[in-house]
Amino acid sequence: MSTSNSIDTQGNIFGIALNYKSLYETLKQQFNEKPYVKEPVKPVLFIKTPNTRNQSGQAVIKRAGEILQAGPAVGIVIGKSTSRVKKSDANAHIAGYVVINELSLPEESYYRPAIKAKCQDGFCVLGNAVAKDQVTDVDHLELRVYVNGELKQTGNTSDWIRSPEQIIEEISDYMPLSEGDIIITGTPLGRVNLQHGDVVRVEVDQLGAIENTITEEGV
Numbered sequence: 001m002s003t004s005n006s007i008d009t010q011g012n013i014f015g016i017a018l019n020y021k022s023l024y025e026t027l028k029q030q031f032n033e034k035p036y037v038k039e040p041v042k043p044v045l046f047i048k049t050p051n052t053r054n055q056s057g058q059a060v061i062k063r064a065g066e067i068l069q070a071g072p073a074v075g076i077v078i079g080k081s082t083s084r085v086k087k088s089d090a091n092a093h094i095a096g097y098v099v100i101n102e103l104s105l106p107e108e109s110y111y112r113p114a115i116k117a118k119c120q121d122g123f124c125v126l127g128n129a130v131a132k133d134q135v136t137d138v139d140h141l142e143l144r145v146y147v148n149g150e151l152k153q154t155g156n157t158s159d160w161i162r163s164p165e166q167i168i169e170e171i172s173d174y175m176p177l178s179e180g181d182i183i184i185t186g187t188p189l190g191r192v193n194l195q196h197g198d199v200v201r202v203e204v205d206q207l208g209a210i211e212n213t214i215t216e217e218g219v
Contacts, residue, residue, distance in 0.1 A: 020160065052124035060214050071187040096130050096131045100182075101202045125212055141156065
């Protein structure tokens with residue numbers, strides 16, 4: 001695996017919810033009940049604000065009484081400005097990919113991901129970007145979450161609903177993307193709860209790994 005420090009990853013961080021078929025299927029019935037009575041048609045977007053940026057080796061602070069969950073994910077790194085790009089041309093706008101731990105509180109609504117759940121300090125751990133030509137098949141990467149050395153969650157990008165190219169096409173249709181922006185491609189089914197003192201490691205094939213220790217406020 002070859003990482004590239006020359007890839008700009010300092011832009012906005014966006015995420016899409018519900019991009020894994022296995023997770024979507026578990027929630028499908030809820031989408032057809034009130035108040036929505038309709039399944040989402042477009043990607044459900046959320047944002048990770050600048051204060052969420054974190055890196056491997058740094059502590060993640062958990063507030064007392066709150067449930068913190070790991071969120072293994074692949075991030076798409078935008079390589080050049082992108083507006084109304086077709087799926088067939090979208091790959092040319094990708095600089096690379098990055099392993100991410102998209103930490104979150106439990107989500108009450110996937111239609112409207114909550115700022116409180118997504119945007120607390122340090123809730124987006126980013127690895128080093130890997131150039132796209134170093135990733136042989138982004139649609140078949142395994143994601144793994146270890147807590148204190150024990151494997152707790154797995155997923156595979158073959159379970160994606162939307163490919164990176166489709167995501168870029170749909171988002172750039174109404175919102176320009178800029179060089180350095182990152183799009184989090186969702187998390188697989190089975191988020192793991194984290195406790196004070198836990199060491200959480202997220203690995204993605206070909207993209208590397210990130211590891212952090214959870215620390216509870218006041219402990």
